[in-house]
Amino acid sequence: MRPFFWLSFALNVFSSAYAYATPSRTIQKRAASNFISTQGDKFVVNGSDFSFIGTNAYWLPFLDSDDDISKVLANISASGIKVVRTWAFNDVTEIPDDGSSWLQLICNGKTEVNTGPNGLPKLDKFVQLAQDHGIYVLFSLTNNWNPIANATNPAPLARNFLSNSYGGMDAYVRAFGTNQLHDEFYTSDDIINFFQNYTQQVVSRFVDNPFVFGWELANDPRCGSTVANSDTCTTTTITKWHATVSEFIRSIDPNHLVASGNHGFQCPTCTKLFPITPTPTPSAAPGKRAPAGVTTPDRLMRDIAQRRKARAAAASRPQKKKREGPTIRGRWAAPASGSNAKRQTSSTGPSFDGSQGVDSQDILNIPDIGFGTFQFFPDQNVYTTDGETVPGSQGQSSFDFNNTVQEGIEWIQNQAAFANAVGKPLALTAFGLVTQDNFPFFVPFNSSVPLVNQTSLSRRTDSQGTASTSSQQQSAYLTWLEAGITAGVQGLTQYQFSAGGLTQGTSGTDSQGTSPNDGYSTQGTATVETLQQAAQEQQGTSS
Numbered sequence: 001m002r003p004f005f006w007l008s009f010a011l012n013v014f015s016s017a018y019a020y021a022t023p024s025r026t027i028q029k030r031a032a033s034n035f036i037s038t039q040g041d042k043f044v045v046n047g048s049d050f051s052f053i054g055t056n057a058y059w060l061p062f063l064d065s066d067d068d069i070s071k072v073l074a075n076i077s078a079s080g081i082k083v084v085r086t087w088a089f090n091d092v093t094e095i096p097d098d099g100s101s102w103l104q105l106i107c108n109g110k111t112e113v114n115t116g117p118n119g120l121p122k123l124d125k126f127v128q129l130a131q132d133h134g135i136y137v138l139f140s141l142t143n144n145w146n147p148i149a150n151a152t153n154p155a156p157l158a159r160n161f162l163s164n165s166y167g168g169m170d171a172y173v174r175a176f177g178t179n180q181l182h183d184e185f186y187t188s189d190d191i192i193n194f195f196q197n198y199t200q201q202v203v204s205r206f207v208d209n210p211f212v213f214g215w216e217l218a219n220d221p222r223c224g225s226t227v228a229n230s231d232t233c234t235t236t237t238i239t240k241w242h243a244t245v246s247e248f249i250r251s252i253d254p255n256h257l258v259a260s261g262n263h264g265f266q267c268p269t270c271t272k273l274f275p276i277t278p279t280p281t282p283s284a285a286p287g288k289r290a291p292a293g294v295t296t297p298d299r300l301m302r303d304i305a306q307r308r309k310a311r312a313a314a315a316s317r318p319q320k321k322k323r324e325g326p327t328i329r330g331r332w333a334a335p336a337s338g339s340n341a342k343r344q345t346s347s348t349g350p351s352f353d354g355s356q357g358v359d360s361q362d363i364l365n366i367p368d369i370g371f372g373t374f375q376f377f378p379d380q381n382v383y384t385t386d387g388e389t390v391p392g393s394q395g396q397s398s399f400d401f402n403n404t405v406q407e408g409i410e411w412i413q414n415q416a417a418f419a420n421a422v423g424k425p426l427a428l429t430a431f432g433l434v435t436q437d438n439f440p441f442f443v444p445f446n447s448s449v450p451l452v453n454q455t456s457l458s459r460r461t462d463s464q465g466t467a468s469t470s471s472q473q474q475s476a477y478l479t480w481l482e483a484g485i486t487a488g489v490q491g492l493t494q495y496q497f498s499a500g501g502l503t504q505g506t507s508g509t510d511s512q513g514t515s516p517n518d519g520y521s522t523q524g525t526a527t528v529e530t531l532q533q534a535a536q537e538q539q540g541t542s543s
Helices: 008-017 066-078 121-132 169-176 189-206 235-252 297-315 338-343 360-364 401-422 470-487 526-542
Strands: 037-039 042-045 052-056 083-087 104-107 110-113 136-140 212-216 257-259 372-376 426-431 491-494
Touching: 052 426, 052 526, 066 121, 083 491, 104 169, 110 189, 121 136, 121 189, 169 189, 189 235, 235 257, 235 360, 360 372, 360 401, 372 401, 401 426, 401 470, 426 470, 470 491, 470 526, 491 526
Parallel strands: 052 083, 052 491, 083 136, 136 212, 212 257, 372 426, 426 491
Antiparallel strands: 037 042, 104 110
């Protein structure tokens, strides 16, 4: 097994610092079930623990050629990847003239689900082919991000090419929203009914299929998106929606796990709809001590103070000369969210102050949510408690590569602690790092134009570092994968798998038969080899 870089000390401290707490209710099936189920903080199937290395391929079910789909799945399986995360939605506002795949028509005040050969049967075939290759499918039911052509995004790429070009929440809001605000997706009875109607038709097709890993309510749900949100969108808005929709799905499909799909944002100071019951200890009065892994406001402030002290010490050391290359690490970010933005302070970062409208630990404690999810895209978000980049070794500057690696380690550790406090499994459902080679293709979540053509989105200056090299990317990926394995994260899913040599003209590919690249394409074999190595290490750890 490959040595675990320089993680041992930090991860050992982490593992001894947190204890398990039992949630009020967990979703579990019998240990002998052939469906993926849970026992405590583990996934299980057929009576055995199930942990996995996975990948994202949102475009894969919608290829025109079944042979192409099977070929890609064979390559995925050969890499030791057990789970593919993909879209179970493909919304259009008019039926495509080219006969390409679509799953739901949203227009003229109504919706129509496509049950023809280029509609829902595409998902049936995809699951069948995945099963043939021994792969489980994690389906996302909608997307937070769905930009359309406008002054900011004047030249969007073709439909089905970018992950955000398959429709999503804002497609419903544009069609049915009274005030045309993004958070109406979470609060409008009409929109919820339309979404549940679509969800029911998808979910009911796979109730008895054990190769569906589970249902993700949405990719990266939050208050902010391309469509503006109201000042009343808060963490309770999105948590309530999760409780409603997860209960609805479980009423249709009791066999599969349901997860959020959120980014992992936290808010220790926000109102909790599903608070974790404190575990009494001999050293504290019952109900007075927060469970290990729960970030309280006091713990958050102590962590921020420690980070600032470490940053000040790093700043006093000599600075390394900055590398030349495309600047990217300035972190494009989604717009702040209405009144949530007012809660932001100079002492708390946007991943911990509720400004995204997400409290993932509160969501995870919803009874019908079976496992936790989080994501990591350091080129687009800041993940430290105080919103400042973690200082690197030897006084390296902000947005340095080593800082980014350390930021990922700490984000993974924090997420594992949060999930442990609830007592449910956790999966990193998407992570990626943009390289210098991929920088010309990099399209942020909330855009349809490469960042190199939309510099106004990047908020970057000459002092904010450079894109990573390919070798640095692989080093970071393996470090984060190893950190996740050691911390007990049950699923680690890279974003995104790519393929060449596909049938030319296939929907969702370019003219050369190459799958989409939004800046995170695997490009070549290095990333695949990294995933394969991590799968081998994970297998050795679990055996």
